[in-house]
Amino acid sequence: MKIERIEAIPYAIPYTHPLKFASGEVTTADHVLLRVHTDTGLVGVADAPPRPYTYGETQASIVAIVEQVFAPQVTGLDVLDRGKIHAVLNRTIHNQVAKGALDIALWDLMGKATQTPVHKLLGGYTDHMRVSHMLGFRPAQELLDEALRFGEEYGITTFKLKVGRRPLGLDIEACHVLREGLGEDVDIYLDANRGWTANEALEVLRRTEGLGLSLLEEPCDAKEAMSRRRLVQKSPIPVVGDESVPTAGDVSRELLSGGCNAICVKTARSGFTEAQQILGLCTGLGVDVTMGNQIDTQIGSLATVTFGAAHEATSRRAGELSNFLDMADDLLAEPIRIENGTISVRDVPGVGAAIDEGKLAKYRLS
Ligand code: MUC
Ligand code: MG
Structure with missing residues (x-):
């Protein structure tokens, strides 16, 4: 062929x-x-x-x-x-x-x-993933309304909050409002997309202590090597590398230098082949992974669930799979459905993106 x-x-x-x-x-x-x-x-x-x-x-x-x-x-x-x-x-x-x-x-x-369905070729661990929804910058009450709506309409119980704003109080307030409004069983984690310095991120961790946030993703630029390592050592929650680790080589550099201690896997930038290399590296080192979202369409989200469901380690946590809901339309002939907070793989030959x-x-x- x-x-x-x-x-x-x-x-x-x-x-x-x-x-x-x-x-x-x-x-x-x-x-x-x-x-x-x-x-x-x-x-x-x-x-x-x-x-x-x-x-x-x-x-x-x-x-x-x-x-x-x-x-x-x-x-x-x-x-x-x-x-x-x-x-x-x-x-x-x-x-x-x-x-x-x-x-x-x-x-x-x-x-x-x-x-053969590709999720079977990749590993066939399970046939679905729980969905995590990404919340962008907005006033705290609007964020809470959005999370409640996604909980009610789709059964989603995991939210990634975009942070990295200044003054830090904006995001700290959002964390408090979300935790109070969503209750303690909802998983909330943060992604700063390098918006802070490592020391600002440490301050945010101090001022959100007790809220049960589960992860802190890409708090600062990876070039801040020394401060970032200090942040990782002091952080009570895993610090996730995302845009600092697009390749397996980047993953090994960041993990070995102590720049992060968990890894976000994104099929949009790694494909399935390098994502498997990254996953093998993380599994071998005992490092947690998340399945991230590159602000994907339904085609991209289908690729993420195909990979995420195929392996035990990537299906443990909810994958970021729902931001296509904010698009006016999509190219997929058969739309993705989120039911009970989960998305299923497609049991058709290939990935299934007709x-x-x-x-x-x-x-x-x-
Ligand atoms: C994310 O996890 O960072 C935002 C920028 C990007 O490249 O991906 C998104 C989500
Ligand atoms: Mg990220």
Whole structure:
């Protein structure tokens, strides 16, 4: 099964409810749909969400690197020769989201070719994941209203609160209001997207003591190596690396240097292949993992649940799977459903992201 051609289709779908966080804001899903066509007629599908403030990739750069660099290098290669394909892709540094989407499209093809769901090929641990919902910057009472609504409508009991604002009191107040309004059985954790210094993060931890927050993600820039290590040593809760650890090499650097002691796995930037390497590293070292969200569409969320449900360690905690609910529309032919706070994998060959061609025609930019 040889790669014949690769389409990189830019599209834009507005958000009804923009997500704001310390490193940026998303008002439109200006993503790239990748389709890998083979000589057997099978097509592998994946979504690439550009996050310039996180990785430096843009919609235009993803289209360009795929069309001008990756497609010419891998056209003609056998989809099953993934080691060869990755060796070729890895000659180009960075471009994690473009590489991640290509990898997911290759797994989709392997599933379709073998008539097997990809969650089974990856590990088949379980068939669903609990859902964690991400709450962006808003006044404290609005955050509580939103969390209560998601609890009631979808059965979600885990929330990641975006923090990293100054003055620190804004986020500290939000933590107190959420805990008081949601009760102690709801899991609340924080993600500062590098908005604070390590010492500011320590102050926030002091002023939220007793609230039972479960994790603190990317509190400060990883370049603050010494202060960040001090924060990790003093923190009563795990400090999660996210944008500081897009590759397995970054994960080992941050864990060995003490810059974090838990890891956020994101299929959007690691694909399934490197996400498995990262997971193996974390499992071997006894480090907790979370399944993160790159502010994904339903296509991306399906990839996350496919990977997360496939392994025991990634299905322990709720995965961040619900932010597509804030989009005006999506490209998936069969929408994802959240029931009793969970999302199920699809028992169809591949990842199961069949595209609604009418919607693609409506939202594509070229
Ligand atoms: C997250 O976990 O940080 C925000 C920026 C990004 O790259 O991903 C999101 C969510
Ligand atoms: Mg994060």
